[in-house]
Amino acid sequence: MAMMTGRGASAEAPGRPERIVALDWALAETLVALGVAPLAVAEAPLYAKRVVVPALPPGTADAGLRSWPNLEALRALRPDLVVALEGYGIAPARLEAIAPVRALPIYTAARRPLALAREAVTALAGLCGREATGRRLLAGLDAALAPPIPGQRPVLIVKFADERVVDIYGRGSLFDDVARARGLENAWRGPTNIWGFASAGLEELARHPETRLLVIEPAPARLLHQSAIWQALPQQRAGRVGLLPPAWVFGGVPSAIRFARLLEAA
Template identity: 50%
Template sequence: MTASVKAIANLALSRRSFSAAILAVLAMPQHVRAQQPEPRITALDWAWAETLLALGTRPSAIAEAELYRERVVTPELPRDVIDLGLRSWPNMELLKSLRPDLILSQAGYGVQATSLEAVAPTLALPLFTPERRPLQLAEAGLDAIAARIQREQKALQYKTEFEQKLSEVRASLRSYDGRPLLIAKFADERIFDIYGPGSLFDDVLGRLGLENAWTKSGNHWGFSTSGLDAVARNPEARLVIIEPGPPEKLFDSALWRAIPSVKANRVVTIPPTWVFGALPSALRFASILGRALQPS
């Protein structure tokens, strides 16, 4: 077990005894419990927001709610969830006014946990670290959140379903030709973010038995930013583009058509999938990719 996973597993109860409060509610008779308001949980990071939703718990507020709906997509975010502004710097006055019972954040990103603790008990969980194992940390994060809100059984159920669905996707890919994949997203008209070791998508490819054509370690989040020449230098790869796809001007250009994977019609485009997500994003990516790689 890695140091980060151990740290998550051994998280202490907060000074405001959030878990004790949840246990007290669960101990109430059902008719009394039904009258109790749900804990107000704020998620400043989309990975932990989608994890909370996967556990069947609705966040009262998250950062950049509308962009979540565009880029993360599923699990679906209820329309009445309050938007707290930027993930990197949320509206702290609004956050304080909501009086949350718990704040979920990503360790090492955005507002420091020490500042958030002054507002409410905070669970700051690591996901992208020097260990470069985001899928493992995503599962550890699911367990940590579930333990904090007393949803351990739901977490176990979700992990079982996750493994089953990954196995189904892997089985569906038995007819795939085995060609390495280049997973890319346009950063601008001619620049790609390409996902390699240390990215969530690289971990998913490994679980599906697929080869990643991009072996460079890249940055802290596991991607490298490169031009079209990087794609051209991988002539045997199948290019997987996360929407939005290439701008129309580039798509119609001789430069684009000269790329080997484009010339050979080895390009697939998949719907938006959150590249910095947790288990739900990993599952969405696996499911969409599995369908995209089926023979036409």
């Protein structure tokens, strides 16, 4: 079967695909937001804890790991199409014997995930015949990004990797794009990986004493309440720590909308 990458199409997959497997949560949440129920999603049970909304429809099958799906289970599902994140996980060639593959870029060396997430909405909407819904979804993103958040000090957007290490999101991350669109200054100007984050110890946060910390949950409760290092952080002492409900840091347009609204609440 032919592979479809980027903006290409497969001549061997005529008509609208109805049985779609999503191996990436950014694409899965986009499909759901377009009103398309995925047949299966990689790590479907964990999606509910990390992505949260939009929720997967009841009965969505688990396709295995995002980095390495269960190929036997995929064959048994007999999908019309597999959508995956370009440059991540299993090589599309391994999937082509099961179904046509559409690999879409969002997190790339170009470091423009929000713009590419918009393009992914248009691509998936076109594949599924949901063009009008896609336009409404993008209009909803524009509305969520439009009002600036005035008078705010620079922020650090972090997520705990463990009790001693945080991932700090900067250039190339979806949430940096969203924060900047809302008029916030991201204080992290250090290098980031292709996913838009840098990993550092808690002491790195103390080097930015005037910032407001935005911590994306889940966060280690024991550390937040008992750690002397955490309590000594200037942001914590000054009451400038905001705990944000879970949102998918490697998401697409729905996660961008969710984070934009969480920023407003925080």
